[in-house]
Amino acid sequence: MRLTTPLGEALKTFRRAPLLSGLSVATIGFSLFTIGLFGLVALNFRQTLRTLAERVEVVAFVLRGTPTETITAASQDIQAFPEVLEVQYVSEEQALSRAREELVEFKEAYRDLETNPLPASLEIRLKEGFRDAGSAQGVAERIRGFAFIDDVRYGRDWVQRLDRLRTMAAVVGLVIGLAFAIVAMVIIGVTIRMTVLQRAHEIAIMRLVGATNRYIRGPFLLEGGIKGVLGGLLAVLMCWITFAVFRSTAGELGGSLVFFHAAHLGLIVLFGLGIGLLGSLLSVGRHLRHV
Amino acid sequence: MIRFSGVSKTYPNGVQGLRDVSFHIPKGQFVFLTGHSGAGKSSILSLIIAEQQPTFGEVRVSGYQCGKLSANEVPRLRRKLGIVFQDFRLLEYRTIEENVAFALEVTGAPRQAIPSRVIRVLTRVGLASKAKAYPKELSGGEQQRVAIARALVNDPPILIADEPTGNLDERATRGIFQLLQQINGGGTVVVMATHNLALVRDTGYRVIELKGGEVVFDSGQDTPAAGPA
Ligand SMILES: Nc1ncnc2c1ncn2[C@@H]1O[C@H](COP(=O)(O)OP(=O)(O)OP(=O)(O)O)[C@@H](O)[C@H]1O
Ligand SMILES: [Mg+2]
Numbered sequence: 447m448r449l450t451t452p453l454g455e456a457l458k459t460f461r462r463a464p465l466l467s468g469l470s471v472a473t474i475g476f477s478l479f480t481i482g483l484f485g486l487v488a489l490n491f492r493q494t495l496r497t498l499a500e501r502v503e504v505v506a507f508v509l510r511g512t513p514t515e516t517i518t519a520a521s522q523d524i525q526a527f528p529e530v531l532e533v534q535y536v537s538e539e540q541a542l543s544r545a546r547e548e549l550v551e552f553k554e555a556y557r558d559l560e561t562n563p564l565p566a567s568l569e570i571r572l573k574e575g576f577r578d579a580g581s582a583q584g585v586a587e588r589i590r591g592f593a594f595i596d597d598v599r600y601g602r603d604w605v606q607r608l609d610r611l612r613t614m615a616a617v618v619g620l621v622i623g624l625a626f627a628i629v630a631m632v633i634i635g636v637t638i639r640m641t642v643l644q645r646a647h648e649i650a651i652m653r654l655v656g657a658t659n660r661y662i663r664g665p666f667l668l669e670g671g672i673k674g675v676l677g678g679l680l681a682v683l684m685c686w687i688t689f690a691v692f693r694s695t696a697g698e699l700g701g702s703l704v705f706f707h708a709a710h711l712g713l714i715v716l717f718g719l720g721i722g723l724l725g726s727l728l729s730v731g732r733h734l735r736h737v
Numbered sequence: 738m739i740r741f742s743g744v745s746k747t748y749p750n751g752v753q754g755l756r757d758v759s760f761h762i763p764k765g766q767f768v769f770l771t772g773h774s775g776a777g778k779s780s781i782l783s784l785i786i787a788e789q790q791p792t793f794g795e796v797r798v799s800g801y802q803c804g805k806l807s808a809n810e811v812p813r814l815r816r817k818l819g820i821v822f823q824d825f826r827l828l829e830y831r832t833i834e835e836n837v838a839f840a841l842e843v844t845g846a847p848r849q850a851i852p853s854r855v856i857r858v859l860t861r862v863g864l865a866s867k868a869k870a871y872p873k874e875l876s877g878g879e880q881q882r883v884a885i886a887r888a889l890v891n892d893p894p895i896l897i898a899d900e901p902t903g904n905l906d907e908r909a910t911r912g913i914f915q916l917l918q919q920i921n922g923g924g925t926v927v928v929m930a931t932h933n934l935a936l937v938r939d940t941g942y943r944v945i946e947l948k949g950g951e952v953v954f955d956s957g958q959d960t961p962a963a964g965p966a
Contacts, residue, residue, distance in 0.1 A: 447834050447852055450842050651826055654786075655887065656815030657843035659808055 452661075456668035459641055467673065470637035474677025475684065477633065478718055481626045482685040485710065493704055504570040504585050504600040512566075512594040520592050521568060529576035529585050534569045538562050565596060631721050635729035638670055642733040649734065659734065666730040667723055674722020678715035685714075738764050738895060738926050739785060744794035746780050746950075754780035755950045757794070762928065762943075764894075767921040768957065769937045770930040772947035778930035780950070782899050785928070786818055787811050799894060816844055819888030819896040819925075823903035825880045827872040827887075834859065834868040837887045844891065854890060862886045862916060878909030885916060889925075896920060898929040902936070910936065 460467045508517060521533045536544070541564040570589070572581060582600040590598050642649070652662050686705070693700040706714075739762040746755040755777045762768055770778045783789040784796045787803045796803040801814045827836050837855045846854070859865045862882040872880055881901055888896060898917065902910040914936055921927045931937065937944055943957030 447832075447838060447855070449838060449848060449851060647826070648828060651828065651839070652843045653812075654815065654820050654826070655840040655844060655891070656812040656818075658812045661843055661845070 452664040452668055455665035456672060459644075459665075459669050463641070463644065466637065466640060470633065471673050471676045471680060473633045473637075474673055474718060474722065475680030477626050477629055477721075478678055478681030478714055479684040479688075481622075481717075482681050482706075482714055483688065484622055485714075486685060486689060486706070489706065489710075490703055493702075503572065504582055504589065504598060506568040506570065506586075506589045506592075506598045507596045508566045508568065509594045509596045510565065516594055517566075517568070520594070524568065524570060524589060527585060527588065529572050529581050530570055531573045532571045534571075536567050536569055538564055538566045541566065631725040631728070633725075635725045637673070638666055638726040638729045639733050641669065642666065642730060662734060663727075663730055666726050670722040670726025670730075671719055672722070674718040674720065674725075675715055676718075677722070678718025681718065682711050682714055738762055738766075738799055739928070740795075740797045741781070741784075742795045742797075744784065744791045744796055746777075746784065746789065747792045753950055755784075755791075758947075758950075758952055759794075760945060760952065760955060762926060765921070765924050765926060766957070767918070767927045767940075767942040768929070769940075769942055769944045770928065770947065771932070771934065771937060771944055772953075774932075776947040777950040778947060779899055781947075782897050782928065782930060785895075785897055786820055787814055812844075816891055817893050817895065819885070819891070819893040821881070821884050821888050821896070821898040821901045823900040825872070825877075825884045825904075827880060827883055829872055832869050832871055833864060833875070833883050836872065836883055837890050840887045840890050846891075858886045858890045861889070876909065877905050878912055881905065881909075881913050882916065885913070885920075889920065893925070895926040895928070898927065900930055900932065902931065902933060 517535060521535060524530055525533045539562070542562050545564060568589075570585065572585065576582075576585075586598040586600050589595055649662055689703070689705050693703050696703065741758050741760050744755055744758045745753070747753045758777075758781065770781060772778055780789070784791055784803060785798055787798075787801075787806050790804045798814065799817050801810065801817075803814065806814060828839065831839065834852075834855050837858060838851050841851045841854060842848075856865060856868070859868055862885055864879060864882050864886065867875060867879065872883065875883065881904075885896075885901070896917070901917070902913050905913065910933065917927050917929060944954065945952055945957070946954035
């Protein structure tokens with residue numbers, strides 16, 4: 447005699463309606479895959495931003511004829527600013543030779559110069575948490591206070607643009623992520639609803655012989671949870687395949703691409719479990735009332 | 738065991754299924770509910786099993802007030818009732834013994850005890866030899882016996898049967914009726930709704946006749962319970 451268990455009942459749906467169950471796992475998988483794909487893009491975008499942001503620096507041009515000791519002392523003061531990672535002194539000569547190297551177009555022009563038109567400067571790199579427009583401006587203001595400083599520049603425009611881009615990435619990620627979560631839940635709800643309908647006869651008999659609502663709900667929640675986890679695993683697999691294919695075809699760029707950490711992957715599966723459970727809980731409750 | 742006091746039932750569509758129905762069914766009684774189609778027999782049974790709530794009046798079944806049960810109390814009431822319908826309501830893809838075991842599984846009975854309890858009740862309805870068969874392989878009368886076995890496996894003090902012989906021929910009807918008599922002989926209250934007046938006649942059991950939702954005849958109102966109480 448085969449006796450039933452809630453887990454057995456939950457798994458039975460997969461055997462009794464393999465197509466429908468496969469379909470719901472696949473839809474959950476695809477929903478999470480889309481979220482995962484966006485996550486991957488966001489992850490790599492953030493990675494790129496971080497590399498870009500490292501270049502955020504404040505450049506202070508030094509007045510001609512300032513003694514080196516003054517500059518060295520000031521460098522130490524600036525180095526002590528909480529936002530500052532590193533201060534580098536670039537002398538007039540260094541500036542010129544760098545210009546000759548980097549600005550190939552002006553190579554000829556610079557060669558014939560009799561006097562060096564380039565000022566010496568202090569290049570100040572900011573610590574990781576301070577690479578934004580506000581901090582850069584704060585540091586610039588304070589450096590402007592030194593008497594021997596002629597002018598201070600920081601890439602105000604593109605620092606601000608970077609800020610905006612970062613905020614936009616976060617907002618777009620959140621909106622798309624939420625939208626897909628809702629879509630996935632609706633799909634799960636529909637699938638569970640179909641299962642409830644399929645089992646309406648059985649549920650009616652359970653009620654008749656005195657099964658509790660909690661007992662009746664059990665297999666549906668389990669089923670939703672299992673589908674969610676399977677969908678999550680499927681999404682992880684699809685993300686990885688997509689990533690691998692993309693990396694191998696992207697050539698040089700591919701090498702710098704990053705994939706999810708184990709914690710991210712766990713989160714995707716957990717997210718699947720969550721929407722599976724929630725989706726089934728919502729629709730089972732609603733539907734059982736009518737059986 | 739079962740007491741209706743001034744019970745009226747108006748369905749959401751405005752149809753009045755029952756009007757001012759009152760009766761009391763004591764321990765051990767066998768009661769027929771009769772009346773034409775639409776008279777209100779099923780309405781009475783659905784109030785007893787708390788599938789519906791009375792619009793007015795009070796329905797009491799083994800200490801439960803059926804109109805005011807919480808979602809958690811309904812299953813507890815149902816475990817004290819065995820319920821049988823005209824259409825058997827068996828699960829096609831389960832064997833006979835699994836159909837009966839189902840009632841024990843889903844109500845959380847100790848699992849080791851299930852097989853022996855199932856065999857015992859199948860023996861009681863005369864179907865021990867068909868334990869491994871599927872419902873489709875059984876006659877209508879046999880299927881109804883399975884449904885009765887499932888209703889009895891939790892040892893309920895009350896058996897509710899809504900036209901249990903409605904789909905059966907003369908011989909099978911007799912067989913089911915005899916089985917219900919035996920069950921009543923063991924002390925179980927049996928409330929059976931039926932169209933079959935030939936069956937009701939000469940049994941000596943209490944008859945409650947309904948018409949348009951009202952009780953128009955009750956043979957047991959003032960007489961003591963028939964059958965061994
Ligand atoms: N769920 C319901 N919703 C609306 N009206 C209902 C409902 N159940 C029963 N009725 C109505 O209540 C009246 C009594 O119905 P009931 O089913 O109790 O009769 P019955 O005596 O069991 O009839 P039958 O012998 O045909 O089974 C009928 O007019 C029926 O249409
Ligand atoms: Mg009826």
